[in-house]
Amino acid sequence: xSTKKFIIQKIIQLILALLFVTAITFILMRLSxxxxxxxxxxxxxxxxxxxxxxxxxQMGLKKPLVIQYTNWLKDALRLDFGKSLVNNRDVFTExxxxxxxxxxxxxxxxxxQAVGALIxxxxxxxxxxxxxxxxxxxxxxxxxxxxxxxxxTAFIDIAAVKWGLIGxxxxxxxxxxxxxxxxxxxxxxxxxGQLIEKAIDQAMNEDSILYARCRGLSERYIVVRYAVPxxxxxxxxxxxxxxxxxxAGSAIVENIFSLPGLGYLIIESLIDRDLPIIFATVLxxxxxxxxxxxxxxxxxxxxxxxxxxxxVKF
Amino acid sequence: xxxxxxxxxxxxxxxMLLDDISFIARPGICAGITGPxxxxxxxxxxxxxxxxxxxxxxxxxxxxLDDSNLLKRSAVERRNLCGTxxxxxxxxxxxxFNVYFTIGAQMSETFQKRLGxxxxxxxxxxxxxxxxxxxxxxxxxxxxYPNQLSxxxxxxxxxxVLIGLNPKYVFADEPTSALDEVNKxxxxxxxxxRLKKNNSAVVLVSHDDxxxxxxCDEIIVLQNGKLIEEGRADxxxxxxxxxxxxxxxxxxxxxxxxxxxxNKSQ
Amino acid sequence: MKKLKFVxxxxxxxxxxxxxxxxxxxxxAMDAAHKFASFSADYPFGTDQYGRCEFSRILYxxxxxxxxxxxxxxxxxxxxxxxxxxxxxxxxxKSLLFNSLLDAVTAIPPLAYLIIFVGIWxxxxxxxxxxxxxxxxxxxxxxxxxxxxxxxxxxxxxxAISSGAxxxxxxxxxxxxxxxxxxxxxxxxxxxxxxxSISAFSFIGLNLGDDVIDWGSMLQESRTVYSVRSSLLxxxxxFIFICTLAFNLIARQMEGGEENA
Numbered sequence: 001x002s003t004k005k006f007i008i009q010k011i012i013q014l015i016l017a018l019l020f021v022t023a024i025t026f027i028l029m030r031l032s033x034x035x036x037x038x039x040x041x042x043x044x045x046x047x048x049x050x051x052x053x054x055x056x057x058q059m060g061l062k063k064p065l066v067i068q069y070t071n072w073l074k075d076a077l078r079l080d081f082g083k084s085l086v087n088n089r090d091v092f093t094e095x096x097x098x099x100x101x102x103x104x105x106x107x108x109x110x111x112x113q114a115v116g117a118l119i120x121x122x123x124x125x126x127x128x129x130x131x132x133x134x135x136x137x138x139x140x141x142x143x144x145x146x147x148x149x150x151x152x153t154a155f156i157d158i159a160a161v162k163w164g165l166i167g168x169x170x171x172x173x174x175x176x177x178x179x180x181x182x183x184x185x186x187x188x189x190x191x192x193g194q195l196i197e198k199a200i201d202q203a204m205n206e207d208s209i210l211y212a213r214c215r216g217l218s219e220r221y222i223v224v225r226y227a228v229p230x231x232x233x234x235x236x237x238x239x240x241x242x243x244x245x246x247x248a249g250s251a252i253v254e255n256i257f258s259l260p261g262l263g264y265l266i267i268e269s270l271i272d273r274d275l276p277i278i279f280a281t282v283l284x285x286x287x288x289x290x291x292x293x294x295x296x297x298x299x300x301x302x303x304x305x306x307x308x309x310x311x312v313k314f
Numbered sequence: 315x316x317x318x319x320x321x322x323x324x325x326x327x328x329x330m331l332l333d334d335i336s337f338i339a340r341p342g343i344c345a346g347i348t349g350p351x352x353x354x355x356x357x358x359x360x361x362x363x364x365x366x367x368x369x370x371x372x373x374x375x376x377x378x379l380d381d382s383n384l385l386k387r388s389a390v391e392r393r394n395l396c397g398t399x400x401x402x403x404x405x406x407x408x409x410x411f412n413v414y415f416t417i418g419a420q421m422s423e424t425f426q427k428r429l430g431x432x433x434x435x436x437x438x439x440x441x442x443x444x445x446x447x448x449x450x451x452x453x454x455x456x457x458x459y460p461n462q463l464s465x466x467x468x469x470x471x472x473x474x475v476l477i478g479l480n481p482k483y484v485f486a487d488e489p490t491s492a493l494d495e496v497n498k499x500x501x502x503x504x505x506x507x508r509l510k511k512n513n514s515a516v517v518l519v520s521h522d523d524x525x526x527x528x529x530c531d532e533i534i535v536l537q538n539g540k541l542i543e544e545g546r547a548d549x550x551x552x553x554x555x556x557x558x559x560x561x562x563x564x565x566x567x568x569x570x571x572x573x574x575x576x577n578k579s580q
Numbered sequence: 581m582k583k584l585k586f587v588x589x590x591x592x593x594x595x596x597x598x599x600x601x602x603x604x605x606x607x608x609a610m611d612a613a614h615k616f617a618s619f620s621a622d623y624p625f626g627t628d629q630y631g632r633c634e635f636s637r638i639l640y641x642x643x644x645x646x647x648x649x650x651x652x653x654x655x656x657x658x659x660x661x662x663x664x665x666x667x668x669x670x671x672x673x674k675s676l677l678f679n680s681l682l683d684a685v686t687a688i689p690p691l692a693y694l695i696i697f698v699g700i701w702x703x704x705x706x707x708x709x710x711x712x713x714x715x716x717x718x719x720x721x722x723x724x725x726x727x728x729x730x731x732x733x734x735x736x737x738x739x740a741i742s743s744g745a746x747x748x749x750x751x752x753x754x755x756x757x758x759x760x761x762x763x764x765x766x767x768x769x770x771x772x773x774x775x776x777s778i779s780a781f782s783f784i785g786l787n788l789g790d791d792v793i794d795w796g797s798m799l800q801e802s803r804t805v806y807s808v809r810s811s812l813l814x815x816x817x818x819f820i821f822i823c824t825l826a827f828n829l830i831a832r833q834m835e836g837g838e839e840n841a
Binding site for chain 3 (some may be wrong): 009013021024025031139142146153157249255266267278307
């Protein structure tokens with residue numbers, strides 16, 4: 001596939017994904033058993049049927065769905081997502097603010113996962129023939145099976161409340177997001193630790209490693225210098241996809257830690273039926289997810305191409 | 315002198331790979347190992363060098379290097395013998411180097427780690443040895459990635475590493491299987507002969523009758539992990555005892571008589 | 581030994597999803613006299629803050645949580661595989677638009693779809709089932725389609741065609757058995773993820789319904805009385821963990837079997 005075709009395909013993919021997700025949101029909203037206008041009316045204590053009808057008219061909910069959708073799309077292209085129905089704030093600013101927090105959590109979590117997975121994967125590889133390795137492998141599966149939300153509550157219950165170590169809401173700066181990022185990262189560390197161990201093992205069976213051994217280079221040196229970089233390169237695309245998944249996973253953890261990120265915003269606005277925020281958050285989330293996926297594809301493509309030409313540099 | 319005595323190798327789940335193998339590699343002598351595919355030739359080399367695969371167990375016999383048993387030594391000690399005492403020439407030069415690093419980096423690091431040279435000296439030695447194996451344009455080769463070079467060039471680089479480390483014993487695992495005729499001639503005549511003259515012991519694993527006949531003084535033949543024939547090279551080629559060896563020799567003679575002889579020896 | 585590793589997780593899943601039939605007590609029956617009862621023959625896991633039998637509640641919760649996952653997974657496996665098989669056989673593989681659409685919709689993780697569905701429709705068992713099925717079926721179709729395309733390119737298919745096998749026979753008799761392992765592998769991993777997601781939603785307050793018992797909402801309720809009786813918190817989390825682990829172990833067996841085959 002030529003580079004041009006590749007780029008075109010990726011752009012089409014991005015647009016399609018965004019259209020699909022926003023359209024689904026609109027359709028689901030229409031099919032929803034809960035009426036947004038009614039919900040809004042209740043909040044502003046205007047509960048008579050006529051008043052609800054007026055609100056419905058004002059919100060444009062009476063127009064056909066397709067027209068509502070295209071109108072929204074037109075505004076969205078100008079980054080105008082309207083105002084929140086709850087507090088009348090500008091949706092775009094709200095989302096950017098929340099997005100920053102989620103982004104920080106995801107970024108922090110990614111770093112923790114990368115470092116953790118590398119250490120765990122390396123140790124599992126070095127101990128693969130004895131009991132420690134076997135135990136680590138089982139622990140990895142066990143760690144994947146522990147829900148992040150439970151880790152988060154356990155963290156709050158034990159570390160924060162019982163020991164009084166960390167004021168969950170009080171800390172400032174990065175430390176404020178650290179517990180959330182850590183809870184989010186545990187599953188990923190276990191998952192990517194396993195992947196790294198497998199990839200190292202695979203790399204260590206290559207001809208070039210045999211020759212390196214026959215040159216008398218020590219086993220540890222070979223693992224660190226050759227096998228680990230190769231293993232890391234091979235899982236980079238999967239890792240980048242995971243960063244997208246983290247954004248969704250972050251939604252749950254943010255709620256438990258009461259961090260005002262995207263996930264918190266989306267669940268809050270879903271409970272309040274705050275339509276403009278829902279649509280915009282869904283769009284933002286989908287955009288980020290697909291973007292990470294596409295980035296992963298691009299990185300993979302570059303790596304394959306460079307490997308073919310033997311040009312990857314360190 | 316390196317002597318293998320009654321060596322037996324099994325996989326972890328009990329499958330026999332080598333059984334009761336004995337042979338001797340002496341300085342200045344080239345010993346050939348041949349046999350059909352899957353007969354355990356490469357397994358034998360790996361066992362001697364101590365780089366066997368993870369699921370392989372070397373569980374019987376002795377490998378004596380100057381009368382001390384290698385199998386009794388620790389993994390680290392054995393690894394320290396690799397390269398500087400027991401040299402190795404890989405089968406497929408195309409996959410012998412790591413594709414993510416330059417040739418120069420891989421050569422220099424070997425010399426740094428194994429000979430204790432500083433960075434500058436290691437680089438100088440790399441360049442010198444590359445020149446010795448008649449690679450033109452050494453600076454370009456030094457900075458190149460393995461995928462940018464041809465199989466013949468890469469095989470010469472493995473020789474350059476060998477020359478730099480200067481081991482007493484050289485183990486070559488089918489060194490010519492990935493080479494064209496010109497490179498083969500060069501490789502064969504100029505290098506392995508020279509090693510022999512320098513009083514190195516050469517152990518050559520090969521299917522190549524021409525290479526075996528030209529270089530080897532002694533030959534052992536393996537089949538299904540067992541030693542089925544051994545003796546002086548000229549004896550084996552003139553008077554093969556075993557069925558497989560007979561067929562091997564007949565085929566080799568047939569090639570010589572045929573009209574499609576390529577430039578064999580001279 | 582090999583079989584045991586496979587059978588035990590399946591038994592665990594079956595027990596947790598059908599265990600409600602064995603429940604010793606009515607999970608809804610409140611009994612103010614037996615608040616926070618400790619373990620006994622009548623109440624194997626004790627009782628909660630309303631005097632309800634914790635063991636029965638766990639079993640009924642398993643019926644809900646695992647029921648959604650298992651039913652959803654079965655639907656996904658049946659429909660997704662068949663659609664994927666046919667798509668893989670048709671020449672849609674070359675259609676840029678179609679492929680992009682499939683890539684695009686599967687780029688969004690199932691959890692994000694769950695958030696959208698649950699958020700908009702409110703959480704309930706049918707919503708959860710629909711959301712789970714929709715989010716997984718797209719990925720299943722993609723996986724099954726790609727696998728079919730790979731399998732159809734292999735030599736044995738050519739042999740089957742030349743010996744006169746019909747198109748249906750090739751798809752269902754030759755191709756399907758060769759890819760079923762990786763499909764189940766994917767499905768088991770997804771099931772593990774889904775158990776956690778479903779529990780997560782009820783846990784953060786979007787519960788499945790007022791009277792529905794599920795492990796997530798049990799966790800949430802017991803958290804308020806954590807200091808009085810911490811075991812109430814540990815039972816639901818233990819069962820969530822065991823079931824997730826079971827699915828992960830089945831998935832690993834499927835993966836390992838592939839290497840041996």
